[in-house]
Amino acid sequence: MLGYLRPDGRLGVRNVVAVAYLVECARHVAHEIAAEFRGQAVHVIGFPGCYPNPYSHRMMRQLCTHPNVGAVLLVSLGCEGFDRRGLMAAIEASGRPVALVGIQSTGGTRSTIRRGVEWVREELAHLADVPRVPMAFSDLIVGTICGGSDATSGLTANPAMGIAFDKLVAAGGRAIFEETGELIGLDAYMAERAATADLAREIGACMQKTESYYSTLGHGSFAAGNADGGLTTIEEKSLGAYAKSGHSPIVGLLKPGDVPPSTGLYLLDVIPDGEVRFGFPNINDNAEIAELIACGSHLILFSTGRGSVVGSAISPVIKVCANPQTFKRMTEDMDVDAGRVLEGRGTLEEVGAEIFALIEQVADGAKTKSEELLHQEFILTYKSFTPIGPSCLPTAA
Amino acid sequence: MTPLLRLAETDPVAVATRDIPAGERVSLGDVTVTLARNVRLGDKIALQPIVAGERVRKYRVPIGVATADIAPGEVVHTHNLRSEYIPTYTLEAGHRFGEEA
Numbered sequence: 001m002l003g004y005l006r007p008d009g010r011l012g013v014r015n016v017v018a019v020a021y022l023v024e025c026a027r028h029v030a031h032e033i034a035a036e037f038r039g040q041a042v043h044v045i046g047f048p049g050c051y052p053n054p055y056s057h058r059m060m061r062q063l064c065t066h067p068n069v070g071a072v073l074l075v076s077l078g079c080e081g082f083d084r085r086g087l088m089a090a091i092e093a094s095g096r097p098v099a100l101v102g103i104q105s106t107g108g109t110r111s112t113i114r115r116g117v118e119w120v121r122e123e124l125a126h127l128a129d130v131p132r133v134p135m136a137f138s139d140l141i142v143g144t145i146c147g148g149s150d151a152t153s154g155l156t157a158n159p160a161m162g163i164a165f166d167k168l169v170a171a172g173g174r175a176i177f178e179e180t181g182e183l184i185g186l187d188a189y190m191a192e193r194a195a196t197a198d199l200a201r202e203i204g205a206c207m208q209k210t211e212s213y214y215s216t217l218g219h220g221s222f223a224a225g226n227a228d229g230g231l232t233t234i235e236e237k238s239l240g241a242y243a244k245s246g247h248s249p250i251v252g253l254l255k256p257g258d259v260p261p262s263t264g265l266y267l268l269d270v271i272p273d274g275e276v277r278f279g280f281p282n283i284n285d286n287a288e289i290a291e292l293i294a295c296g297s298h299l300i301l302f303s304t305g306r307g308s309v310v311g312s313a314i315s316p317v318i319k320v321c322a323n324p325q326t327f328k329r330m331t332e333d334m335d336v337d338a339g340r341v342l343e344g345r346g347t348l349e350e351v352g353a354e355i356f357a358l359i360e361q362v363a364d365g366a367k368t369k370s371e372e373l374l375h376q377e378f379i380l381t382y383k384s385f386t387p388i389g390p391s392c393l394p395t396a397a
Numbered sequence: 398m399t400p401l402l403r404l405a406e407t408d409p410v411a412v413a414t415r416d417i418p419a420g421e422r423v424s425l426g427d428v429t430v431t432l433a434r435n436v437r438l439g440d441k442i443a444l445q446p447i448v449a450g451e452r453v454r455k456y457r458v459p460i461g462v463a464t465a466d467i468a469p470g471e472v473v474h475t476h477n478l479r480s481e482y483i484p485t486y487t488l489e490a491g492h493r494f495g496e497e498a
Contacts (some may be wrong), residue, residue, distance in 0.1 A: 151412060151439025155402070184482050186460070211482065220483035227487045230412075230439030232473065233480035236460035305439070325438060341415040342438070344398055 001362045003135030004070065007095025011139045013069035013298045013363045014041060015127050016314055017120050020072045021046030022063060029077040031107055033116035034206035038374070039227065043313035044121055045290075045378045046130055054079045055192035055256065055272075055383040056059075060087055062257045062294040065094040067082075068314050071123040072096060075115055078104030097123055131297025140363055141260060143268075143292030143300050145179065145246045147285035150229025150305030154240020157303035157322035157338040157353070162246035164359065165265065169248040174260040176244040176295055178288060180366055181221035181281060185235035186242050190267070195251045196336075198391035202253050206269045216276045229306050229323075244303065244370045252356035252394040255385045256291040262394055268295060269388075278382040286310055287375045289317065299362055301355065309333045311375030316368045318358055320351075335369050401425040401442060404456040410473050412455075430470035437471040441473040453478055 003011030021030040029044055034042045045057045061104055064072045064087065071397040072091050076084050084100060099119050106112040139235060144161055146153050165175045182192065187207040194200035214220050219236040231237045251264035260266045270291055271281050282288045289300055289312045300314050302308065305322040307330045321327040324339030336355055339348045362368055401411040401423055411425055415447060419435040422429055441455065447467040452459045460480050461478045471477070475485055 103406070151441070155404075155412065155439075189458075214483055219486060220480075222483070222485060224487050227475055230437065230474070230476055232441070232475050233461040234457060234480045234483050234487055235458070235480060239456055239458050241459060323438065342402075 001131040001135040001360055002066070003139060003363070004130045006070070008065075010139055011133065011135045012069070013135075013365070014068040014314070014316065015070050015071065015130055016068050017071045017123050017127065018039045018064055018069045018314065019075060019116070019120065020084040021075045022084055022133045022213040023050050023077050025077040025080065026075045026103060029103055029112050029116070031122060032113045033073065033075070033284035035043065036117045037120060037358055040124065043123070043376050043378075045313050045380070046058070047082065047131055047184065047380045048371045049382055050080050053382050053384070055385055056086065056380055058257045059178040059290065059294045061133060063290070063314060064091050065096065066267065066293060066296065066314055067076060068298060070096065070127040072098045072117050072178065073078050073119055074098065074100040075112070076102045077384055078102045081256055082095045097126065108242055108330035110127035112235075115123065125383060135363065136172065138166070138215065138263060139169065139240065140359075141174040141176065142332070142359060143167055143176045143178070143289070143295065143297035143301075145285060145288050145292065145300060146241055146244060146303040147310070148306035149226055149231065149237060151231055152322040152339055153303055153305040154243050154340045155322065156348070157305070157320040157336075158240050158243035160338045160341070160348050161244050161320055161355055163348060164355035165244070165246035166248055167352065167356040168359065169246070169263065169265055172263050174266065175248070176254065176260065176266045176268050176292055176297060178206060178270050179221065179241055180206060180267070180269055180271055181214055182234070182241040183207065183219070184211055187245050189242070192249045195249045195394065196391065199250065199253060202389065202392050203267065206253060206271070209273070210271045213271050213281065215371045217280060220318055225306055237285045251394045253388060254295055255388050257294045258388060259296040268292065271351070272383045273386045274384055277384060281383070284379065285380060286312060286379045287381060290378060297357065298383050301359075303338070307333070309370070309373070309375065310377045311368070311370030312372070313376045313378040317370045317375070318355070318362060318368050319370060320355060333369050333373065399423060399425055405454070407457060409443060409445050409447055409453060410443055410455055410456055413438055413440045413442060423480070428469070433471045436472060443467045443469050443471050443473055445469055447473070465479070
């Protein structure tokens with residue numbers, strides 16, 4: 001594997017120019033700038049809100065300084081509440097080229113697009129010179145998510161991804177699973193896997209928070225399509241979702257934006273702290289993918305039974321299809337046919353090994369199906385978190 | 398190959414690994430059941446009688462509580478199983494996935 005060497009010493013698996021809008025009012029201009037570079041590594045991210053929110057500011061900081069990102073163009077309307085100078089300073093401090101175009105000060109839509117396109121064109125040319133250096137599994141962070149789940153997800157794709165995760169951890173990599181809203185009912189099992197008693201307590205508290213949050217909202221992390229796909233309850237969905245994590249000990253508990261410090265399997269707590277505010281924790285799969293990427297994930301393993309097609313800005317998404325019927329119908333969107341296990345055309349071990357091999361190939365530059373199809377979904381909403389406690393992370397070795 | 402997959406020996410339900418028409422007799426070990434209705438890939442089938450109020454396990458883990466008596470060969474789903482945590486949301490009766498657009 002070769003990775004792109006960033007000035008801060010971290011290695012990326014992609015070499016992206018991020019065009020980041022700082023309020024919904026600047027989104028169209030950001031997309032028009034990126035549209036000039038269709039098919040090239042220019043991705044749009046952004047925050048739609050006009051009012052400040054520490055969580056989303058931190059998310060944007062982590063995303064703009066992600067190792068897959070080589071340069072950042074910030075697109076501002078001018079009067080929004082986003083701390084654009086703070087974001088710009090953080091990106092500069094990371095050693096990345098950054099520029100800010102303000103629509104109001106530049107003179108409107110057309111002139112801002114023109115200026116943005118010029119800047120991106122120059123930076124793309126510079127990024128071609130970023131050195132690629134040998135990359136080890138210990139440099140790699142992989143996140144996992146399931147979306148469009150059905151009753152096959154927990155039988156094939158998720159356990160196979162769990163096997164790949166075990167291989168990744170054994171090779172020295174860092175693995176993150178999340179969807180605490182889809183781990184309801186499994187508190188005791190997770191606590192048993194925690195590396196320390198303190199961490200087990202933290203995970204227990206995190207799951208209590210999760211249950212109470214969703215109870216207040218009156219709706220679990222469960223879509224009508226899940227039930228149509230044969231999943232009956234959130235417990236049953238959780239059981240399948242949990243299989244993604246494999247069998248390694250859980251060494252740490254993260255919140256969005258926390259980068260895992262060392263080898264091992266981490267749980268990402270995606271449920272806001274404090275009283276219930278701002279609505280559902282993650283309004284769709286991409287909100288979770290964005291959080292996994294903000295935690296440093298170089299690539300994402302995505303299992304689907306019913307057939308999700310999404311990819312993401314910044315990090316490639318590997319689509320593992322759990323359902324053999326869905327795979328036949330949507331082959332063009334799927335990287336791995338895990339559902340073949342149900343038809344006796346392979347074992348979970350074989351699929352797990354295939355996924356692990358694919359992690360290495362994609363990290364080395366091979367494009368995933370969703371990348372080839374130009375899927376670059378992104379969403380970021382309001383949330384609030386308190387920082388993680390000292391017992392959440394492994395002590396420095 | 399049997400189209401039923403039991404994830405743990407002690408589970409009272411098995412999972413269908415393909416679509417199976419109503420009336421078909423399917424076997425798993427020494428249990429044979431006749432399917433009460435059309436079964437789709439991923440559906441859960443009762444392998445033994447389950448009484449209302451009983452906790453149902455899959456992969457040894459509780460996945461909910463039976464809301465009705467369930468006979469062997471019946472599908473176990475939202476009509477006879479409820480969550481112990483958060484109610485399951487489904488679309489209005491009569492909605493059929495895959496027919497729209």
